Amino acid sequence: MQYATYENTVEKLERHHITIRAIADIAYNSEKAYLPNLSIEQVEEAVISILHKRVVQHQVWVALELDRLAEAHLLESPLQDLVESDDSxxxxDETLATAIAMSYDTIGVTNYGYIDKLKIGLVGELDRKGKTTSAVTTFADDIVGALAAAAASKVAHKYPTGILDSDKIN
Incomplete structure (x- = not known):
């Protein structure tokens, strides 16, 4: 039995053109107003840390697999229609994503809601792709938003006073 690993999760994300940097960009833009000396590298560390959590890996795998199955028309109706059309x-998709965001307290959930509502960065690109092409991104856009929200929340928890130090985000 093969268990989820960080490397497998990153590989699955990259197959969907989702990079750590793109996730970090969303989180960075959410936090830079509060932490003017924040670096993108610090936020990337937060994303990487989150992607090392087994529960997050499992949620990412399930989400991306549902998109893949829907794109291949392998889900049974009515689930196929709901996922393929990203029915409002x-x-x-939001429930699964919220579970990731909740890993970092209520700030994670509010960050996720904000990112999801405004369709920031790659979240918006994936959402538009799912509406304008045959690609199914129903879960992918929400997973990206949740990972970015969790990373932004992790940064906020690490630096609650707004003062940065050189420590890595653990």
């Missing part, structure tokens, strides 16, 4: 009342 479906909500399972």
């Amino acid at each position: 009342l479906f909500g399972v």
Whole structure:
């Protein structure tokens, strides 16, 4: 039995053109107003740390697999139709993403809601791709938003006073 690993998770994300840097960019832009000396590298460290959590790996795998199956028309109806069309009342994509964001307290959830509502960065690109092409990104856009929200929250928890130090984000 093969378990989820960080490397497998990054590989699956990259197959969907999702990079650590793109996730970090969203989180960085969410936090830079509060931490003017924040570096993108510090935020990338937060994303990497989050992607090392087994529960997050599992959530990412399930989400991306559901998109893949829907894109290949392998889900049974009515699930196929709901996922393929990214039906606004479906909500399972947001529920799965919220579970990732909740790893970092209520700030993670509010950050996720903000990112999801405004469709910031790669979240918006994936959302538009799912609406304008045959690609299915119903879960991918929400997973990216949740990972970015979790990273922004991790940074906020690390530096609650707004003062940065040279420590790595653990």
